[in-house]
Amino acid sequence: MAFKLNLSALGVCAALLVAAQANAANDVTLKVSGSVVPAACTPTLSNSGEVSFGSIAAASIRTATSGNTLVQLGDKDITMNVTCDAAASVGVKFTDNRSSSVVTLSANKFLPHPVSGYTNTVESVFGFGLGKATNNANIGVYTITADSVNATVDGAAAKLFYTDDNGANWATSTAVRQRIAGARIMSVGKADSAVPVLFTEMSVPMKITAGVQTSDILGFDEINFDGNATLSLVYL
Helix, strand or coil, rough: CCCHHHHHHHHHHHHHHHHHHHCCCCCCCCCCCCCCCCCEEEEEEEEHHHCCCCCCHHHHHHHCCCCCCCCCEEEEEEEEEEEEEEEECEEEEEEECCCCHHHECCCCEEECCCCCCCEECCCHHHHHEEECCCCCCCEEEEEEEECCCCCCCEEEEEEEEECCCCCCCEEECEEEHHHHHHHCCCEECCCCCCCCEEEEEEEEEHHHHHHHHEHHCCCCCCCCCCEEEEEEECCC
């Protein structure tokens, strides 16, 4: 009788062990891993980002032309490049680091548009500061204009796009003036694009147009231009 009881106990233990093993094999964990790595893009400017108007004779800024109180210094060229390690939709914007020194553009204090077919620049939102003279007078103003001529995207001819509402609406132009305080974002597309495209390389020529106040305002000490703006990338 005891022998039978012992067998029953062993049978119960064996049944419990099998049940435990069956339960352990019923569950397994699924893990899903991965990562999203944004493209890394780098902006560069030709000539290390410096635009020089050279040495200007003091006598040449004594008077301005009739109807415009700014002495015109003309245009200088610089090229902006953006290179990405993978295709990305990227725009650029400019912020004036010398905004407190800007001479406000107006109907009688303007800069000519550097691209043929456009009217003079009289709107203050396009003017960047050139720093202060030794008498603390604002030296002048300059504009930054992207020119679609010779602009490229991934080796093909580029179309210039811009938005003034953070990408809600895009417009195109053969010449895009940059707005102060990063208020305008510019990007590129191809000839048949309706909106900016993803790219790995973008190259856009730009024209810097400058004008200064006359010497009766700036004084007769040596004057050093101190224009300074930050180019920032915007991932669209």
